[in-house]
Amino acid sequence: MLDSDPAAIPASRRRATLAWLAIALIVAAVALAFAWVGGWLGSSRLTSQRFTNAIETANGQVWRGFRRAHAKGVCVAGYFEGNGQGTALSSARLLAPVRTPFVGRLSIGGGSPYGLDARARVRSMALKLDSDDGQQWRMAMNSFPFFGVSSVEAFYEQTRANTPDPATGKPDPARQAAFAKAHPEFARFADWAAHAPWSTSWANTTFNGVDTFRFVNRAGNVRNVRWSMQPQTPFAGMTPEQREQADADYLAEDLAARLAKGELRWDMVVTLAQADDPVNPSQSWPEDRPRVTVGTVVVESSSAQATGACRDINYDPLVLPTGVEASDDPILAARSAVYSVSFNRREHDIASGEAGAATGHAATPESDR
C-alpha cells in the first residue's frame, strides 16, 4: 500500500521516471546493436554491399540485369561423369561412377557484357550439378592458377585501383602502382597475366577452382583439396596478331562451331593438400602434391545467356553437397557474400523491367542507361 502513502509519492514518481529511462535505454541499445550488426552505422566497415558498389564503380556503369563481374558469357549444358576414384576422398555422390547433369556457364572476366573476348585475360567455367541423391554442387572456376591477392581487403583495394578515372576514362597508373607496392604478392599475378600463353578457345582452357575446400569421406576423414578442370582438347596458342584480329565474340562463335561437331570434355583433377599447405588461394601448393582424376565434365550444348537456364543462377561456390565443405579460405566466404548481393541486384533489375539487353528484350544496351 505504498502508493497511497503521501510521503512516498515523490519517491515513486522518481522510480517511474527511472523506469521509463531504463526502458528507453534498453530499446535504444537493442536498436543500435541491430543497426551496427547490419552495417548501417558509419561507413568504414567493408560490407558485401560496399564491395559490390566498388565493383559497379570500377565497371564504369551499372549494366542492368547482368552479373556485376564476369558479365559476358554463354550458358552451357551437359553432364559430369565420375570415375569412382574420388569416392575414397569424399562421399559426394557426384564422384561415384554415375552421370550428373549440369547447367553451366562459360564466361570472361570483367564487368561489361560487351567486353572484347580477345582482351579478357581471365576466362571462367561455372557449373551447377544436380546429383540423383537430391544434393547440389556449384562451382565457379577461373583460368588463373592462383588468386592475385591474399585478403579480401586487398582485392577491394585492387578493385578500387582499377576504377577508371573520370577524367581519362582509364585507371590511374599512379594508383595502380601504389596498389602493387602495398601488395607485393600481386607481382606474381601480374607476371602470370603478362606472360601466360593465351589459348584459342574456352575448349582448350584449364579452369581452376583456386580456393581450398575440404573433402570428407564416408569414414569421416577430412582432407584439404583444390581442383582444376583440364581440357581434353589440345592446347593451341594465340599470337598477339591473332588476338588483334579476333572477333569481339569469337569465344562464343568458336564454342558453337566446336559443339556442332561434338561434345567437349575436361578432366576434373583434384590436388590433395599436405598438413601445412595454405588454404589461401594466393599461395600455390608445391608441385609434388598428389593429384587424382575423379571424373569428366562433358559439355554438350550452348545457348545465349539472355534466355538460357544459367541466367538466373548464382554460382555461389559454397552451395556444396555432403562430403565437400568450405575451408577457412577467407576469399571463399567473401565470394559467397558478394555473389549474393550481385545476384540480388541483377534479379531486381530483371524483375523491374530495367534489363532489356540482359533478358534479350532489347538489342542494345543504350536502352538500359
Add this chain to the structure above:
Amino acid sequence: MNRAGSSAHFNLLARVLHWTMALAILAMLFVGVGMVASLSLRPTLVSLHRPLGIAILLLAAVRLANRLRHPPPALPADLPAIQKAAATASHILLYALMFAMPLVGWAMVSAGGYPVTMPGGFSLPAIAPHDPTVYAVLRTAHTWLALLLFAVVLMHLAAALYHAWIRRDGVFASMARGAGRHRSDIRS
C-alpha cells in the same frame, strides 16, 4: 477478472515456447542482417539461419495450437482500452510474422533457384517457382517484414517492461512465472 476457466498465467508450454522463440527470433533478426553484410561470417550464419527459421515455423504452429486450446489470461481490467487494443493487435501481428517470416524465407530461397539446405545433407522441397520476379518480390518482402517484426518486437519489449516496472500489474509475471497469484490480486 479472469476469463472463466483460464488461470492468471500462461501455461508452462506457452511460457517455454514464448521465451525460447523470443530468443530464437531476436537471434534470427541479428543473424539475418549480420550475414547479408559480413564478408567473413555469411557461410556459417546462413547455415544457422535456414534451419533455425524452419524450427521457428514448426514451433509457431505448436504455439498457436496450444494458445487455441488454452486461452491466455485476460489483461488487467483497468488497462485502458487503447492499450488493450494495442496489445491484441501487436500479438496478432507477431503471430502472423512468426509464420510469414520463415515461409517467405523458404519461398524466397526456392525462387532464387537455391537448394533449401538443412543440416544433415537433406533439402526441403521448393515452395515457389525459380523465377526472377517472384524472387525479387519475396527477397524485398523478407527484408521489410523483418524490419517490421523488429519494430514490433521493440515495442513489445518496451510494453512488457512498462507492465513490469511501471504498472506492476502482473502482466510480466504472467509470462515470466508459473502458478502465481491472480493479476487482480497483485494489482490490489
